[in-house]
Amino acid sequence: MATQTAAQRRDEARAAYDAYLACCPARELLDTLSDKWVSLILNALSDGPLRYSDLGRIIAGVSQKMLTQTLRGLERDGLVSRTVTPSVPVRVDYALTELGHDLQPVMLAIKRWAEGNIDQVHSARKAYDTRL
């Protein structure tokens, strides 16, 4: 039975975290926004719809896997819409949904705070690092 203890603990931890997420919308949102590519995609789409390949080009550094995976997640959450145009070759456009658009002010609030206080954070880090 000892061999299952680890798995059991993992499951318990996972279950506990899920339960926690269920009762804490803020963290759920944070988990979404925290994704490295989510904010980039959301920002890229804020100016209007974009094709899959456009996104891949604009957001330099993203792999196909992560781009697709992230877009799927955003689509699932209802933040982004996916429109397929059955031409040859196929064309797929991604756009912000209304819900996704509603999120922009929040992103902006984060951006504003960050831009206004990042200097303090940086100097705090510098002070902390040199003090050792």
Place this chain on the structure above:
Amino acid sequence: MATQTAAQRRDEARAAYDAYLACCPARELLDTLSDKWVSLILNALSDGPLRYSDLGRIIAGVSQKMLTQTLRGLERDGLVSRTVTPSVPVRVDYALTELGHDLQPVMLAIKRWAEGNIDQVHSARKAYDTRL
């Protein structure tokens, strides 16, 4: 030379990401807030200073390692202050700095949006999942 290509690419990617972070305060802040324990600690401290062990108890599920590591990061960023009282036994209090306090409205904005729109996200997920 082929053996170094992978390592080189990783380094390049890392360097690119660092450069990107340097010019994008919003993502830097997001990287901080996204941490599983940061928001919990910030929220716990919003009501006033707490001792190390208090934090560990209030934030059920956090390991000593992560608690210490997260607190160090927050202290380094100037969001949290660490006060040692050299008694026996030693007493250490953690509190929000002014900068950390300034961040609360942003956290609140995130919380508000999440609480107001989480239902839509959940129903969107449900619709997406059942559609397959």
Place this chain on the structure above:
DNA sequence: CTGAATCCGTGGCGATACTG
């Protein structure tokens, strides 16, 4: 062009044990 599937290295995190 837009993806799906697979392999694989590595870094983050939890658990455990030890210290002042």
Place this chain on the structure above:
DNA sequence: CAGTATCGCCACGGATTCAG
């Protein structure tokens, strides 16, 4: 009480390959 040090696991992301 408040940490530090070490180890092992596995989940995440990048690269690559195949498909409609």
